[in-house]
Amino acid sequence: MREEAQKIVSEESPAQSLKISESLYKSDSHQVRIVAVFVLGFIASKSEKALRMLRKNVSQDKSWVVQEILAKAFNTYCKEIGYEKALPVIKSWLRDSNPNVRRAASEGLRVWNQKDYFKSHPEVAVELLSRLKDDESKYVRKSIGNSLRDISRREKDLVRTELARWDKSNPRIALTYGFALKRGGRMNRETMHASEGEAAGSKSLR
DSSP, X not given: OHHHHHHHHHHSOHHXXXXXXXXXXXXXXXXXXXXXXXXXXXXXXXXXXXXXXXXXXXXXXSOHHHHHHHHHHHHHHHHHHXXXXXXXXXXXXXXXXXXXXXXXXXXXXXXXXXXXXXXXXXXXXXXXXXXXXXXXXXXXXXXXXXXXHHHHTTOHHHHHHHHHTXXXXXXXXXXXXXXXXXXXXXXXXXXXXXXXXXXXXXXXTO
């Protein structure tokens, strides 16, 4: 399906590709809609209407598979224009009222610190993701926790320090925290408790 979308974009102008994607997206078949979403992702850097359609229309799709492709399409857009230049849009998507949009931004950029800008600025990725630690949607919080766990594989201390600040008595935050530690990674609960002790000690010295 991705290959079919690439073929459309390679043979047609962005304007014509948009028209084709709009037509395909009306299909009852989620497989056909997936082709449309891939096309929108490929042309979004050249078409504000395509980016808007991803955010406003595709995010309403009932198919979870289509939502997975929405995340991929958003990453394609960010990669095309450059992750640093895309920061305002990334922040806007992470603040969107629709959890599917917020999740697309978080999930689409995994693994965040393997992306060009965030390789050099992993602290920006951690800060942006951590804003959603208390998100009302478990679906979003799971993506946030998983994304932070990804980052911790190379940035253990950075993520550990961030997690140590969290209020784990809040059930929503506790769930995100659990996903961030899931399957161990390079951070286990013992090292996190040690970090929390250090954080508490530093507070007492203030």
